[in-house]
Amino acid sequence: MGHAPWWQRGIVYQVYPRSFQDSDVDGVGDLKGILRRVDYFGWLGVDAVWLSPIYPSPMADFGYDVADYRGIEPVFGTLDDFSELVAALHGRGLKLILDLVPNHTSDRHPWFVASRSGWSDPKRDWYIWRDAAPDGGPPNNWLSTFGGSAWEWDAATGQYYYHAFAREQPDLNWRNPAVRRAVYDAMRFWLDRGVDGFRVDVMWHLLKDPAWRDNPPNPAYDGSQPEFQRLLEVNTTDQPDVHEIVAEMRALIDEYDDRVLIGEIYLPIERLVAYYGRDLAGAHLPFNFQLILTAWDAGRIAGLVERYEAALPAGAWPNWVLGNHDKPRIASRVGPAQARVAAMLLLTLRGTPTLYYGDEIGMRDVPIPPGMVHDPWEKNEPGMGFGRDPQRTPMQWDASALAGFTTGTPWLPLADDRAACNVEVLSNDAGSILALYRQLIELRRTSPALSLGTYRTVAAEGGVFAYERRYDGASMLVALNFGDQPDRRIELPPGDRPGRVLASTHGDRQGETVAGALTLRPDEGVIVSLTG
């Protein structure tokens, strides 16, 4: 067990810095706020903290529009605050992962300002500039993820530039070696300051078709999806040569001890696993979002786990994600009872789990009144449910009026249920989802079978998904009832000793002995040690 690197053994916790803890009454979370809460991470039991972007940014996409790869946004604090946070985390044995946003910059980044200043500027080719089509329209049919054409006309220089996201986020030209060098230098800047790795934003977007061909129509589009899904992104994403860039990033990471490279990649499993790279020289962890994207059904999830396990290249380490700042919260999607089952699933599957802040207290999506919308996607395609503000609301720490997040005016509204759903109240309730999360994290930390063991499906029928994790003679059975049906029965694998219940999502069966078969109550998940 001692040999597995921390990013295999450990648990990652995502902090959305704007919403974690405010320290200066401006209603926006900041680094000093995170510092104030630093003991929470250890208390919860996670191993690494991933911060969404904290770089200087005009906030057109809330930090994913970076204006300087080597600084700290003043709203969040200073480089000194950052160093203090690194030291505080490291002092507690915790790792720090930064978001790296290499696909695009802010349109205010000095590189883009230079690039758009004229055709002869040395940085012109750092971005993606194309002539208009013969009719004066955009060079091709590519669409922005946030809606509309991905091409923005620049009247001053008479060309279009490409932006896969907001028009304030021009895409860098990763075919230009100077761009690569500049971003790699920025990576070194942070690695030299002790950062333990990067989560690379939209890794599968970095290169585009060099022939600029149109994307083909998506035959499955039915009008309920975001506009960009009218087209299949075959020429704008997942280009074969992107793997060379990922390998370069990995080689850079490997110049340092014990760091991690995580890729944000929304692709079907078969294409996702290619991001581990040839000979595993790519990303350590290509983020696996399939739990977020798959219907909440025992058979479907069991099938997913088997397909993912089967698709992993030899030696590749799996990972699972249940929520992030881009997707509806798990407690809203599956309801509070199944959110507990989801927690048990995430923390007992084979592979590094990533938790999204607030999911451990069962935070739900908060409805955002139209006048309070911040997210550029919601502004571009309003009322369709694509907006991401609901899952980015302030962390609920206590039962005070502003939940302990701020004493100013929070940048997004707080949830109505904050008086009951908060860290302070739930930490004093042994039956709470927070208590369950802590118990599951502790079990995973102390059980090599759960953290490093092999995986085997035991049952996937009647609304129940059960599997066994094994390590060095230790065996754990996890059985999850994905529905509200009572008396779901699972035959235990044959063994000479009766099993012992280590945890139930209902909080009340610990120590129970099970022999022959196990019965689950509605919405119940159970972990049974089969080896005493």
Ligand code: NOJ
């Ligand atoms: C993925 C990030 O998670 C999302 O929040 C952002 O809008 C896009 N990339 C663009 O950077």
Ligand code: MG
């Ligand atoms: Mg603040």
